[in-house]
Amino acid sequence: MALNHTFDLNHPLLEAGLESPVNEDTVHDSFSQLIAEQSDNEGLSDAFELQQLQRDLDEEGQDNVVRLSRRRHDDRDRRKHQRNEEWEDDERQTDTLMGEQWSSDTLKVLSSMPSRTIGRSRGAIISQYYNRTMQLRRRRQSRPSIRDFSRSARPSIRGYGIEADITDAEGVEVSKRDRLVNNLQNLSVSDRVRMLRAMPLSVAEKSELRRLALQKERHSHSGRRIPCCSQLKYYIIIALRHSWYSWLSFLHSLQLWQVALKRVSGRFGTAVLSYFLFLKTLLFFNLLLFLVTGVFLVLPQAVHPPLLLDGRRRFSGLELLTGAGYFSDTVMYYGYYCNYTLHRSCRDNGGEPNMSVSNGTRLDCVLGHLSYKMPLAYFFTIGVAFFITCIILVYSMSKSFGQSFTIDKSHSILAMKVFCSWDFKVIKKTSVKLMSENIFIQLKELLAEVSYKSVQNTTCQKLGRLMVHGLAWAICIANTAACVFGVCRFSEYMHQNLQQSSRADLAAKNPLLNEASLLAVPVLVSLINLLLPGLFNLAAWMEDYDSPSVPTYVSISRNLMLKVSVLAVLCYHWLGRVAADPESIGLTCWETFVGQELYRFLLMDFIFILLDTLFGEFLWRLFSEKVLKRRRKPVFDIARNVLELIYGQTLAWLGVLFTPLLPAVQILKLFLLFYIKKSSVMMNCQAPRKPYRVSQMTTIFITLLCFPSFLGASVCVTYTMWSITPSTSCGPFRELKTMFQAGKRWVEELQKDNPNLSALAMAHAYLVENPLFLFVGAGIFLIVIYFHSQVVDGQRKIINLLQEHIENEGEDKKFLITRLQFIHEQNRTHTRRVKSQDSSC
């Protein structure tokens, strides 16, 4: 109501009141005085004015495009009626504006109010966007130019694009559009593109606006004489931008699995789709990791193979499962990598690879100087790969969080459910019917919840529920602890087994059996990961929760607890037991062994997911249809499947240091998993019945991927690099005290060779080696988060204030409309009385 008004400045009292907007009371006071004065004059002119209005409105017809001048007409008339009313006459106040007793004129006036025409008239959209471009221009400039302001009265609305009253009905819309085009020209290109993209007009109109904006720009440009070089620069920039857009559209057309994803979303909707999108995201992370390690580690080492001291073992089929045997001495594992500098072969040596031991000596070749320090490369590649992954993860996490975070705590559950719950992606008829049923059930539940919220549980009931919760948690925690303890003991037992067999040299007798026994621990862990979530579901079944989203969070946290504790125990086993004393189990190269273990775990995880899909989904569906005679297929448990993906990814991240080719294995695994899961879901499952908040869940999963998963993996890797002694006879870090020494040594060498680079050495010493840097960084991070949370609090308060303000304006509107109706009724009876008097005379 504050915008798009013109005030009649003729009346002196009104003018006086409006010129001092600071004191809003004076405005109202003068208003009431005005009304009190004018209430004596009750002219017939008002009736005639109303008839004129009606005639104008009738001529309009059912046109969608509302003339702006007519709106001003209405406002002016309405205000004239206000002045003629009595202030004390309050009898006809109604609560809502839905009375059926409104006259057609009132209804027409109502329907042409600004708040109702924004949604459907092009002119309103153009004027709205004119205001917005004006605001944007003002924000971009430091001080807006005076000529942009109109001669409007109230300073508080000055500069919101209010023009003086234009009576030319035809020219209004065209000039509005011209002004919009003018504004668009004066914006920068990116702003203009963004504004155009955000306008809810049809494509034809938008392209027309764009053409006009560019055309005028070209005209104004050709007026001046531009020097040659800046014109060239201009053309280059345009060409670059065109090529960037075409590159983006090319990338978009290369979408992986587009058809498959569309089929899944057409059948199941956005919730199940989010699982597959998460899988795709993980695939890209692994692809990036594989590219980095492949180009910088695997490729150079594969091209310059080291001399092997023992002969290479024969290939038996078991390698694919255990990762040992033939694969031990390949580029797959840490042990294969050499610790010296690789050189391009020199011409005078006849093509043999030239090798030299490290300690800084470098042989110069006649051909040129291409040396590649393997230890340094290994250290920095792993570091940089983790750093890039960290940045991408944090960025996607914050973006997802920003999208799903809502400032207002939801008061409007029902409205949101009705307006936002229809998933337009679903195409299949049966799925649409299913979605309608789900929405129906959810609406019924929400209604019941909203209306019977006042039911209070007795203390006895509350206590009972608390006890049941406690019991369920106790069961889950006890089972988790028991399983973790079991894994710990079993791995210790296997460790001792290995020690014994290495001492007694039983390995020579039955190598295959020994290698197969290495699979025992992975099988146990995967079995636990498979069975225990089922137990958690059973425990959750007996619990009773108030809101539908809490059970999901509880089940996610229980599963997470299980997986984190299992991984922690395994890390302790590898880094604490195996790495500390590798000789006792007959290992010369403990890193390769740990790498192989991780490969085995990853593979077993994949095999058990396959088994779970087969038994859990396929056979269970057959069972429930044939034996239990249920109508519905089993529900696809999204949270559990995503947690399994996160677990697999954690293993991959843990293993990159020891097995540079592990990301490739993970890529293969994810690729196969996509197709298997997709076909299983299409055949065996249905969409989740309970309401599933997609953005919130996606944010939670990305956060889980970042915090326990990636953080844990990077802490382990950092600890390995920082404190654990590498094995002395294999790998790129042999003869060093810790892996970290590789970087340090290089910096020292640089400093020795070139004293000018001491600054770099100091930076390295203070930033990378000193943990204080991490603390300071974390402190700054926390301060930034605190500031942002304060800003959000302030915004929440402002939203509440504005809401109150809008309510008050609504009251004003109601009051005015009822007054209008009242006056109309009065005048109608008055004219009828006059007419009857006339006719009777």
Next chain:
Amino acid sequence: MGTTASKLGKDLLSEYQSNPFRERICHVFSTSEDKDGSLTFEDFLDLLSAFSDSATLEIKSHYAFRIFDFDDDGTLDRGDLEKLVNCLTGETDDTRLTPEEMRQLISNILEESDIDKDGTVNLSEFQHVISRSPDFVSSFKIVL
């Protein structure tokens, strides 16, 4: 697709035969004078553009509002909301809300979203509700 003069009747959009909003979508995006809901190529482009990944929340909420406004009067009043809920819950009798529940539901919706208390939900109020639901953008999407 034919020339720009050719039109797509609304019964030919076979992908959306089962979408309960198909008629409203065709009506909103159609610019034909016969008001039969047929779409030219430009209209179809507008439809896809509004439902695409890169359309902003503003555009999507604007078109969603127009789709839900069954009587095209610029606001969502009780009649519009009732028709909307019936579309959502399906055509069959056993998935319809009782009149009592419907009345309660609509009163609750109006109470929650009608800020200026005029008995209808206008575009700004609708956008206010939509902006608080982060799932809207992902569900108001048609993938081609």
